[in-house]
Amino acid sequence: MTPADLSMTVLHAVRRAVDENALRAPVPARVRVERTRPGGRGDYASAVALQLAGPAALTAREVAEILRERVVGAPGIGRVEITGPGFLNFTLDASADVHRALLDRVREQGMRYGHGDAHAGTPLRFGHPREVRAAVTADAVGRLARAQGARVSVGCDEAPDPDWARLGIIGDAREAEPSSTEIRPVPAGATAGELLGRLGPDATRWGLLRPAGHDRAPLGDDLLVQGEGNALFVVRYAHARTHALTRGAALLGFTSAPGDTPAREALALLALVADHPGVLLAAARHRAPDRLARHLEAVARAFLDFHDAASPLPVGDEKPSAAHRSRLALAEAAGTVLAGGLSLLGISAPAHL
Structure with a gap:
């Protein structure tokens, strides 16, 4: 549930x-x-x-x-x-039936898991100043609102910066309408071109979206570090690791299948996967993509803890078992949540890192 x-x-x-x-x-x-x-x-x-x-x-x-x-x-x-x-x-x-139903739902809905109809058909208009953090935040807010069924338009107060297209912001040339909800986070203190030249599009978007809008966005080179101190790397690494598990299982001749009540180590990850629809809805309602970014980080870290405590792949002389298939199903569900969430933030989720 x-x-x-x-x-x-x-x-x-x-x-x-x-x-x-x-x-x-x-x-x-x-x-x-x-x-x-x-x-x-x-x-x-x-x-x-x-x-x-x-x-x-x-x-x-x-x-x-x-x-x-x-x-x-x-x-x-x-x-x-x-x-x-x-x-x-x-x-x-915490019965096995409940867990199976959750994982089956994630598998069935795929990247759309967590999308809803809370704003079905509702026209929403967002406006923002000609500033890169405002533009990226408004774009992400629009994506979240569309995932809840809204009809969204986003407009800039002035002519958009051409470099915004490299951040995935397309068709933002409309003027903000008087009835628009203004998206105005603390400015980044740099232009899109400067940030893209130093960080690239994915790290730039994460750096701008991860902090709450009323906080300053740290945009240092640590966003490029491949280590556990960089939340973006942790999220993308965890996603890539779920794909590696699926590939490894295929080489061993088995696939995932939700099974009996999982081990204690899986419960925290299951709870976060179950929370995903509520997080998407709250992020859309509050115009707060940072809520989704923090949730993805929690999912990624819970997945890595789970993976270390109960490997979805056989170790040593072990043979693939029902437990491995069940763990793999949960790992794949976590990967789906991470990929879908990153997509809503406008960030790529590569299967290999």
Whole structure:
């Protein structure tokens, strides 16, 4: 179950409670769920009961109990607890069926895994000044919004810099319309030509997009270093490694197949793969491609930890087993998430490094 699935499950519980007259409150447009903070309970938490308590003329814990009764037992949810003044805490079902369904969904949807229809048909207009970081950020925001079904146009306040085309920004010559949402991050302090000459297009885009828009973008030569201190290298290396595993498995005569409940080492990576649709939606809603960049870094590091702890390929005299096929399926899902995410940031994901 993804965060988006969980949000929809809780929203359905609210609607059911209202329909059954157990809860007299307006049904919200959406229910927000978040990863439980360190020291909290379960995998996810929601404050929806606190949001509905006032309109329902009930305490938040009473609302939480009404919703808990209607969520317990839903597919993909293992346990629901109420903590504090009325927070709902969800522990997801870690069964093999749930994991298989997740990996099957990633395989079926491929690079479009995580895309949605939250903005289906909605016209969105973004404008930006004639500055390279603003142009790259607006381009990435547009890509994220299109992945949620929006009809997007992006315009610059002035004639665009010709070098922007080398950063994958095409057709940006329209004037920004008065109704446009302005994209105006902290300027890069350099032109596109200067950055491209020193870093190339991929490192330039990553360097401009990885920090939050209100932070200065570090654009040093460390973006080209092939080491674990360079997040872009880690993400692309992890993606290339997933392809190497698939090639290695083919040489050994086996392919991936989601199997039984994976080892403990896989759970962190599975959770991040499941989070991907929610991350894409949040990045689109908040016009924040940095959220996606940070998520890709977390996926890459979790994959490398998983790979080191439980190799998807046989080691030494081992023969390929169901466990290896299952691990390979998870590795390939991680590779799909990394490739799809990099594509939305306008960055290439080579199969070889």
